Amino acid sequence: MKTYRAGVIGCSRMGGFIDNEVVGYARIALPYSHAAGYTTCDRTDLVACADLRADVMAEFGNLHGVPAQGQYTDYREMLAKENLDIVSVATQPEPRAAIVVDCANQGVKAIYAEKAMAASMADADAMVEAVERNGAILNLGTNRRYDTKYDRMKEIIDSGELGDLQQLIIYNVGPLFNNGSHFLDLILRLNDDEPAEWVQGHLPDGDSIIDGDILTGDPEAEGIIQFANGVKAYVLLTGRRSETEAICSLGTITAFNDGSEWQVRKVEPVGLRGRNELQTAAAPVTPPTSSTLRAVQDLVHALDTGQPPRGGVRAARAGNELIFGFIESHLLGGARVSLPLAKRTTRMVRDHTPRQPKYKPD
Numbered sequence: 001m002k003t004y005r006a007g008v009i010g011c012s013r014m015g016g017f018i019d020n021e022v023v024g025y026a027r028i029a030l031p032y033s034h035a036a037g038y039t040t041c042d043r044t045d046l047v048a049c050a051d052l053r054a055d056v057m058a059e060f061g062n063l064h065g066v067p068a069q070g071q072y073t074d075y076r077e078m079l080a081k082e083n084l085d086i087v088s089v090a091t092q093p094e095p096r097a098a099i100v101v102d103c104a105n106q107g108v109k110a111i112y113a114e115k116a117m118a119a120s121m122a123d124a125d126a127m128v129e130a131v132e133r134n135g136a137i138l139n140l141g142t143n144r145r146y147d148t149k150y151d152r153m154k155e156i157i158d159s160g161e162l163g164d165l166q167q168l169i170i171y172n173v174g175p176l177f178n179n180g181s182h183f184l185d186l187i188l189r190l191n192d193d194e195p196a197e198w199v200q201g202h203l204p205d206g207d208s209i210i211d212g213d214i215l216t217g218d219p220e221a222e223g224i225i226q227f228a229n230g231v232k233a234y235v236l237l238t239g240r241r242s243e244t245e246a247i248c249s250l251g252t253i254t255a256f257n258d259g260s261e262w263q264v265r266k267v268e269p270v271g272l273r274g275r276n277e278l279q280t281a282a283a284p285v286t287p288p289t290s291s292t293l294r295a296v297q298d299l300v301h302a303l304d305t306g307q308p309p310r311g312g313v314r315a316a317r318a319g320n321e322l323i324f325g326f327i328e329s330h331l332l333g334g335a336r337v338s339l340p341l342a343k344r345t346t347r348m349v350r351d352h353t354p355r356q357p358k359y360k361p362d
Helices: 013-021 034-040 054-064 075-082 093-105 121-133 148-159 176-190 291-305 313-331
Strands: 004-009 044-050 086-089 110-113 137-140 165-170 196-202 222-227 232-235 244-248 251-256 261-270 275-281
Touching: 004 013, 004 034, 004 075, 013 034, 013 054, 034 044, 034 054, 034 086, 034 291, 044 054, 044 075, 075 093, 086 093, 086 291, 093 110, 093 121, 110 291, 121 137, 121 313, 137 291, 137 313, 148 176, 148 244, 148 251, 165 176, 176 232, 176 244, 176 313, 196 313, 222 313, 251 275
Parallel strands: 004 044, 004 086, 086 110, 110 137, 165 232
Antiparallel strands: 165 244, 196 222, 222 232, 244 251, 251 261, 261 275
């Protein structure tokens, strides 16, 4: 079977070194970085990388076996010379759209882009147009979409044993672009990627980081999402970190501590009068597997078969639209905002320096 040539644009933490930060962390199965995903997958060969910082690339090359001749400070030169099948775009959101568009236009057929998708909805639209016009595919680095723990959660919801899905709750969405993109994508997946009809939200620190159409930081948010199939999602800011709950007509399933613990409760008749109450039931036990590797394997499968990937560029845009829906609702004083958004010009533009990657584990 064909081995696909892979390259990474953006050689910092998620691009190549995040594994060094999570060694021994039980909730995350390695490989975790994009580069480690490609070197672990037996169907991909990591042959090239690009970054503006030559010193970071040199360390990246030493760690992941990319020779000096495969390292580029101009990603366009890499695209022109390396005949790549799969490219990761592991940059920050602000430059990501232009890079993804260039990849698609240069004939790259599979793109693995970090989250959040883009710094504006106009950028997200440009990514969708370029990917679809060129017949490419895209998966976003929202890892819970590829996590077997949350696959099991979805299987229980889809089985009907808890009845019809009615509500989804994120107990702490956190900063929208960084953490929130993961959990917003998760509720999209748990609800079969049904389209959202409207959102209503509040950004506690929004007024201090919004200047006209410009976001100068990554805001936290809380609010409500209404989906076309009647399911409603509640996005909260509480002390319950990385916890997600599905409420169905006959029970609930809750992921604690990012799926390291679970609780299932089912409606059962109890007491002398047989009143229905929620009673604790057997919970799923699913060992962690590498979500990064599964995302890479999903792209390989799509390239092999022509079938769509598990994520896809439109699912990525749907998650990005939820982010900007909360922002737009805040700008309108907490008003309900219909989706898709009419306004596409609000943009995140931050003034920050890249974080230095951790070259070696502790």
